[in-house]
Amino acid sequence: MANPEHVAALRADVDEWNGWRSENPDLVPDLAAAELHAADLVLADLSHAVLRNADLTLADLKGADLRSADLRGANFVGARLIGTELNGADLRGADLRTAEDLTAEQLSETIGDESTLLPEEMPRPLRWTTESGAR
Numbered sequence: 001m002a003n004p005e006h007v008a009a010l011r012a013d014v015d016e017w018n019g020w021r022s023e024n025p026d027l028v029p030d031l032a033a034a035e036l037h038a039a040d041l042v043l044a045d046l047s048h049a050v051l052r053n054a055d056l057t058l059a060d061l062k063g064a065d066l067r068s069a070d071l072r073g074a075n076f077v078g079a080r081l082i083g084t085e086l087n088g089a090d091l092r093g094a095d096l097r098t099a100e101d102l103t104a105e106q107l108s109e110t111i112g113d114e115s116t117l118l119p120e121e122m123p124r125p126l127r128w129t130t131e132s133g134a135r
Contacts, residue, residue: 001032002031003029003030006030006031007035010029010031010034010036011039014042018043018045021047022045029046029048030050031046031050031051032050032051032052032054033052033055034054035055036054036055037056038058041059041061041064043064044064045064045065046065047065047066047067047068048069049069050070051066051069051074052071052074053075054074054075055075056074056076056079057077057079058078059076059080060079061084062084063082064084064085066089067085067086067089068087071091071094072091072092072093073092073093073094074095075094076094076095077095077098078099079099079100081099081100081101081102082101085106086107088110088111089110091110091112092111094117097119107122108125108127111128
């Protein structure tokens with residue numbers, strides 16, 4: 001389960017959250033299974049965060065940094081992902097079927113597998129089939 005203080009800080013003020021992250025670069029935010037439905041996370045620094053099984057439905061993640069985040073099983077239904085950084089993010093089992101503004105380029109350097117749900121028209125990155133067995 002998520003650290004309630006981390007969830008409260010993120011929901012309260014993204015600018016303060018980002019300041020806290022820059023002051024504590026080695027701390028890994030624990031947002032596992034966090035309820036972030038419809039949260040305003042524009043430009044949030046969520047790099048390396050644990051967001052496994054988080055509810056990000058309808059969240060606004062415009063320009064957010066999710067590089068190397070653990071997003072396994074996260075729900076992105078209706079989430080806005082324009083300009084979101086996803087390099088190195090683990091998306092295995094995540095539901096991205098109705099995520100808005102998701103591009104193939106954003107997915108090109110992520111980790112995913114057959115359990116990752118993508119929009120119908122979105123091709124699976126080639127690296128998912130060639131590297132998923134090695135992880």
